[in-house]
Amino acid sequence: MTVVIGFEGSANKIGVGIVRDGVVLSNPRRTYITPPGQGFLPSETAKHHRGVILTVLKEALQQAGLKPADIDCVAYTKGPGMGAPLVTTALVARTVSQLWGKPLLGVNHCIGHIEMGRLVTRANNPTVLVIALQDIREERLDRARVRICDKLSRKNLVKLRAKIREISPCFCKPFKTIIVPINYHQNGRHSSGGKLPRTGSNPARVIKISNDPSPGYNIEQMAKRGKQYVELPYTVKGMDVSFSGILSYIEEAAHKMLGSRQCTAEDLCFSLQETLFAMLVEITERAMAHCNSQEVLIVGGVGCNLRLQEMMGTMCKERGARLFATDESFCIDNGAMIAQAGWEMFRAGHVTELPDSWITQRFRTDEVEVTWRD
Amino acid sequence: MAVEKTNNHVLHFLRSAELLKQGAEARVYRGEFLGKPTVVKERFPKLYRHPTLDEKLTHRRTVQEVRSILRCRKAGISVPVVYFVDYTSHCIFLEDIVGSVTVRDYINSAHTSEAKNLEVVARKIGEILAKMHDEDLVHGDLTTSNMLMKRGPGCGEADLLLIDFGLSYISALPEDKGVDLYVLEKAFLSTHPNTEALFETLLKSYSASSKKSQTVIKKLDEVRLRGRKRSMVG
Ligand SMILES: Nc1ncnc2c1ncn2[C@@H]1O[C@H](COP(=O)(O)OP(=O)(O)OP(=O)(O)O)[C@@H](O)[C@H]1O
Ligand SMILES: [Mg+2]
Numbered sequence: 001m002t003v004v005i006g007f008e009g010s011a012n013k014i015g016v017g018i019v020r021d022g023v024v025l026s027n028p029r030r031t032y033i034t035p036p037g038q039g040f041l042p043s044e045t046a047k048h049h050r051g052v053i054l055t056v057l058k059e060a061l062q063q064a065g066l067k068p069a070d071i072d073c074v075a076y077t078k079g080p081g082m083g084a085p086l087v088t089t090a091l092v093a094r095t096v097s098q099l100w101g102k103p104l105l106g107v108n109h110c111i112g113h114i115e116m117g118r119l120v121t122r123a124n125n126p127t128v129l130v131i132a133l134q135d136i137r138e139e140r141l142d143r144a145r146v147r148i149c150d151k152l153s154r155k156n157l158v159k160l161r162a163k164i165r166e167i168s169p170c171f172c173k174p175f176k177t178i179i180v181p182i183n184y185h186q187n188g189r190h191s192s193g194g195k196l197p198r199t200g201s202n203p204a205r206v207i208k209i210s211n212d213p214s215p216g217y218n219i220e221q222m223a224k225r226g227k228q229y230v231e232l233p234y235t236v237k238g239m240d241v242s243f244s245g246i247l248s249y250i251e252e253a254a255h256k257m258l259g260s261r262q263c264t265a266e267d268l269c270f271s272l273q274e275t276l277f278a279m280l281v282e283i284t285e286r287a288m289a290h291c292n293s294q295e296v297l298i299v300g301g302v303g304c305n306l307r308l309q310e311m312m313g314t315m316c317k318e319r320g321a322r323l324f325a326t327d328e329s330f331c332i333d334n335g336a337m338i339a340q341a342g343w344e345m346f347r348a349g350h351v352t353e354l355p356d357s358w359i360t361q362r363f364r365t366d367e368v369e370v371t372w373r374d
Numbered sequence: 375m376a377v378e379k380t381n382n383h384v385l386h387f388l389r390s391a392e393l394l395k396q397g398a399e400a401r402v403y404r405g406e407f408l409g410k411p412t413v414v415k416e417r418f419p420k421l422y423r424h425p426t427l428d429e430k431l432t433h434r435r436t437v438q439e440v441r442s443i444l445r446c447r448k449a450g451i452s453v454p455v456v457y458f459v460d461y462t463s464h465c466i467f468l469e470d471i472v473g474s475v476t477v478r479d480y481i482n483s484a485h486t487s488e489a490k491n492l493e494v495v496a497r498k499i500g501e502i503l504a505k506m507h508d509e510d511l512v513h514g515d516l517t518t519s520n521m522l523m524k525r526g527p528g529c530g531e532a533d534l535l536l537i538d539f540g541l542s543y544i545s546a547l548p549e550d551k552g553v554d555l556y557v558l559e560k561a562f563l564s565t566h567p568n569t570e571a572l573f574e575t576l577l578k579s580y581s582a583s584s585k586k587s588q589t590v591i592k593k594l595d596e597v598r599l600r601g602r603k604r605s606m607v608g
Contacts, residue, residue: 229424231426231427234427234431274423275427278427286398289396289398314421315420318420318422319396
């Protein structure tokens, strides 16, 4: 029996989860919620996390009915994510690891989503669409493929992986990966690197959408009441999409339409969803056709969106492919997903020595050598 | 009347045709049209997206594909002949390039002893793309499955054709052309592992054949760098 505790705090959620051999024993979490139309700044988010992390940790142990001595390994999110919150989380993980005398393990956040998705759905070898707060990425981690990503092809990957335009996804076949950063939140400082994004790159801000519980959720609710389809820029280039056109359109033209009552905010949310998701489903379908893939798993925050699920499901049906059900346990950032990925890695002999237990805001999924799929 | 007639053509054709492939976007059928071997590309409705959006996209892509093919033919770039288009069912009737294989299959089936042949192909791709870009045509979906070879490997020199122009557009911007090459590079290297040298040959031939290649290659390098930086986020 192997028991792993996982700490996740790469964005506005702080969670601690405990997993024992594929069973989630506990998974408490807190979310830092900002006022409508505002994103969360790294320092404020870290402050929130610092305030609650020990309470969450206590809850996790209590709910699992475990003592520190029962834990075999302490996993934490090494990245990618926002610097300050990552540091806070890693600091606590490091401390308890030393206090309890248990090995430490840094985990890639996206691998956490994927491994949790595989655990919950028992999907064998799916194409995974990971929609984290910052991005949507489609991953297919399978033994063979990831192993092919050895030194030589890793070099290719660096060349391959890219976002072509302002915000666009990237496709990389050795991984069967599409990465699409999508973010309803983004505001003020960019979460990674502290650079200012173009103003107005946030539809939620323009339409003044509440962050409680999340802008994505509220966009979905408003979209249900939208009736009129407003045509928005639709950009698909091969396996890449670009959202920059939509975002600036919402900022400018749509803003005026709202003012003159040509359409409602609900209509805009509806059209935004229809357009964004059509683009995502289209490139997913392209990737599937390209890789002869017949299974899809949606993971990450926006993955909870029922309309996206419906569209993806229709696409899969038309192709005779299978869409796995989405579940909050692997879609929304939480501690158990880090624990689960940590569990796999720990069993495969991975540990992180204290001097190596740093965090990184940028951490590509393909930098992780997947050795636990044998 | 006219519509009814064309629809009859289409229905008649599709009934007797054989489904060749269901791609991401369209169904491709093979059959005979007015006595000629013909391929029909049918952009059928995608039920997952909003009907208005679907109709717009399908129509735009069909129009664009036909336009770009004609533009290529005028410029002497090898592409299949368009026999007939039906904008109600979004079907394009194209010359069937009989006995052709996609460059993707060609490369995959080539033996190591045929490295020379592959280099010839890479050079040809570079040339045809240079010609296309010099016409200010950006393909938008360059992959090795969207290029056809008239003869299989081991049969000597072969002709190269471009297909699948649904995402193409007109642009003189080096940036757009650079991105076009970048899309190809990603697709090429991921479909065919360890072909960096081959792709280099392709780019060299592109540079040698295009008058405006210098700025395009510069943009390509920029896009690569951007990709590298951005891809590490999130
Ligand atoms: N004129 C033609 N002659 C012979 N074969 C053709 C012709 N046009 C297309 N094909 C075959 O059909 C396949 C798909 O065609 P095309 O790329 O135009 O459709 P598509 O739906 O865009 O496919 P995908 O989305 O997979 O790229 C080609 O890869 C090729 O094998
Ligand atoms: Mg094609």
